[in-house]
Amino acid sequence: MRFTALTDSRVRWLAFAVAFIGYASVGYWLQVRHGFIIGDALARVAAAQSVLFSRSPHVAAIGFIFTPLTAAVQIPLVALAPLWPDAVARAFTGSLMSAVFMAGAVYQILGIGMDRGVPRGFTLTIAALFALNPMIIFYGSNGMSEAPFIFFIVWSARRLIMWMVDDDVHHLVVAGGVAMGLAYLTRYDAAAVIAAAGFLVAITTFARAAKSPRFKRALMDMVLVSGPGFLSFIGWAVASWLITGLAFAQFSSQYGNSAILAQEGGAPKSSMWDGIVYSVASFSLLAVTLAPLIGWAVVARWRRPGWPMLVAPLAIFGAVLAFQVYTFSKGATFPFLRYYIIAIPFAAAVTFFCVPNGPLRKPTRRGNYAVPEADPPQRPRRWAYLVPVLILAVCAPVAGFGMSSQKYAPQEYGLGALLASPDATGQRNLDQRRLAAAFSTEREIAAYLDRMQLPDGSILADPVYAFSIIVASRHPRMFVVPSDPDFVAILNDPTANKIRYMLAVPNKGRGTSDALNLRYPTLYETGGNVATLELEAPNDGKDQPVWRLYRVHEALPAS
Structure with a gap:
């Protein structure tokens, strides 16, 4: 026809x-x-x-x-x-x-x-x-x-x-x-x-x-x-x-x-x-x-x-x-x-x-x-x-x-990194490459956490930034997030609720809305008296946070 x-x-x-x-x-x-x-x-x-x-x-x-x-x-x-x-x-x-x-x-x-x-x-x-x-x-x-x-x-x-x-x-x-x-x-x-x-x-x-x-x-x-x-x-x-x-x-x-x-x-x-x-x-x-x-x-x-x-x-x-x-x-x-x-x-x-x-x-x-x-x-x-x-x-x-304009197209101009020569240099090219690498660090963190084979409800996180880690994980049930009905109770006492880790982002910019930072303002810097730093992961993506993984303190044995 x-x-x-x-x-x-x-x-x-x-x-x-x-x-x-x-x-x-x-x-x-x-x-x-x-x-x-x-x-x-x-x-x-x-x-x-x-x-x-x-x-x-x-x-x-x-x-x-x-x-x-x-x-x-x-x-x-x-x-x-x-x-x-x-x-x-x-x-x-x-x-x-x-x-x-x-x-x-x-x-x-x-x-x-x-x-x-x-x-x-x-x-x-x-x-x-x-x-x-x-x-x-x-x-x-x-x-x-x-x-x-x-x-x-x-x-x-x-x-x-x-x-x-x-x-x-x-x-x-x-x-x-x-x-x-x-x-x-x-x-x-x-x-x-x-x-x-x-x-x-x-x-x-x-x-x-x-x-x-x-x-x-x-x-x-x-x-x-x-x-x-x-x-x-x-x-x-x-x-x-x-x-x-x-x-x-x-x-x-x-x-x-x-x-x-x-x-x-x-x-x-x-x-x-x-x-x-x-x-x-x-x-x-x-x-x-x-x-x-x-x-x-x-x-x-x-x-x-x-x-x-x-x-x-x-x-x-x-x-x-x-x-x-x-x-x-x-x-x-x-x-x-x-x-x-x-x-x-x-x-x-x-x-x-x-x-x-x-x-x-x-x-x-x-x-x-x-x-x-x-x-x-x-x-x-x-x-x-x-x-x-x-x-x-x-x-x-x-x-x-x-x-291709960074001023008018801040979300699109990074496409140039996919088309540029691998040996291209300059700040603009570096910015484009970092845009193209968005969430690569988060996928690596998710793979690291998956290898730990943690039980459900082991990691406390707020999807304000952590959504990119949660979605990349093969075991999303190990994360406790604000949509969970018991999130507030667990956030208030992570040790008693058997939380093992807390994902922390800097308490500035969008990080100020992170529920963990709202509850523990010094979490990212010191562990907020509830956790100890176990891992820091510099981010390859542009405008993405440097991640810190904190291990929650274990409960003290009864005297």
């Missing part, structure tokens, strides 16, 4: 399969072969592991700092850890999670073009430029939350684009009831999308309805698209409050973003304007031609049939970028390039609007306020398709350049 004879659905699924294999292969090369692992990705694997293999396995052990979806979907893969321990120790289960969702994002990008009936060659080219963007490849393979977040946001945008023209209620059900609700369980940023979608749908319905009850219809559609996301927001907050006593642990916990910023000396001192400039520079590195593409799309679609379709991606993707710009300019988040990654699918989606519509996908149920389906028949010249492709294509090399 010729490729041109394949149905749109088969083309999308073929693209999904190819993308998944590609991203998973990159993940294996990055994380299993070279050990290049971002801490948050490994922490999510550790959260999934704690649900199944901790000393006190329970679902709430997944934690409430991160939203749960990225860790929860890894639980079936983590269950296979005894068959392939490195899949967990090197976060490859996270790579598989990212690969599935980023391949799904490629599927949805293709869907945006196919729904609008633009030529298949143009649609495939735009999807390929999205899929092969270096930033997309990296975050489609490293186990972070960016891949599922992009998938759910693009899925939401795709459905709302079509709802704007065919008024099919099924689009609102999928966009709001599924995609946005799950997006919030992936990243807190989705709250901005839920609000923007509700506002957009309410205004659109109110403007369309020529007769009363206009307000009730607008309210009903708004609840339909934003209600499930709002329930996700409330449900997650209530669950967190009932279990931890904190409704929004990410913002108020000693392990949350605000606490981390404070522990590391606070956000960089700058004005709100400086924060805005930094944010705009960040997403411009990822989609440098986004503004020209938006301008072209607006001019190309203005007052043509179905022109309101363009409003949906502007509102959905724009809400995410606006949220990130605002939170960073207020000093509430970190200067990470990945926070602006949504600019890449934004640019890809907008490019589809730079060319005329074709025959739109047939809706399941055309609504009362559907608008004309397609542009009048016309034969655009070839340049009308070529120029938008070339403009979008500029984004990929610029994004690759941005990823």
Whole structure:
């Protein structure tokens, strides 16, 4: 069968399969072969592991700092850890999670073009430029939350684009009831999308309805698209409050973003304007031609049939970028390039609007306020398709350049160490190599502890740093951690509770939130009068602590 004879659905699924294999292969090369692992990705694997293999396995052990979806979907893969321990120790289960969702994002990008009936060659080219963007490849393979977040946001945008023209209620059900609700369980940023979608749908319905009850219809559609996301927001907050006593642990916990910023000396001192400039520079590195593409799309679609379709991606993707710009300019988040990654699918989606519509996908149920389906028949010249492709294509090399910047891409620029000559020298190269060596020391400590063949509940540790040791251990049940119900009692009297060792990190920076340091402030320096230093392990990873293993004092014999 010729490729041109394949149905749109088969083309999308073929693209999904190819993308998944590609991203998973990159993940294996990055994380299993070279050990290049971002801490948050490994922490999510550790959260999934704690649900199944901790000393006190329970679902709430997944934690409430991160939203749960990225860790929860890894639980079936983590269950296979005894068959392939490195899949967990090197976060490859996270790579598989990212690969599935980023391949799904490629599927949805293709869907945006196919729904609008633009030529298949143009649609495939735009999807390929999205899929092969270096930033997309990296975050489609490293186990972070960016891949599922992009998938759910693009899925939401795709459905709302079509709802704007065919008024099919099924689009609102999928966009709001599924995609946005799950997006919030992936990243807190989705709250901005839920609000923007509700506002957009309410205004659109109110403007369309020529007769009363206009307000009730607008309210009903708004609840339909934003209600499930709002329930996700409330449900997650209530669950967190009932279990931890904190409704929004990410913002108020000693392990949350605000606490981390404070522990590391606070956000960089700058004005709100400086924060805005930094944010705009960040997403411009990822989609440098986004503004020209938006301008072209607006001019190309203005007052043509179905022109309101363009409003949906502007509102959905724009809400995410606006949220990130605002939170960073207020000093509430970190200067990470990945926070602006949504600019890449934004640019890809907008490019589809730079060319005329074709025959739109047939809706399941055309609504009362559907608008004309397609542009009048016309034969655009070839340049009308070529120029938008070339403009979008500029984004990929610029994004690759941005990823090499230590200022704008502190988590990505270490990739240069994997590509540099082995004999390369210089401070920059040393920093990159230390980034690439992250958690190698922790894996060695885990192997050392495993060889000791300790019984369950022998080592006291706080996953604030120790998650990287626990997840690399073949015997995670030997660790006593804060999610265990008896953790506080054991922490208060480790000797009586038969604790043999305590893992200690410096009582500074993020180490000030470590439960062991909170209970024994001098533990790292002196043993806190409860333990004696047995081992010190300098760390090969950048910004990682020098570990100390303390042997707990044995109980004195009764007199």
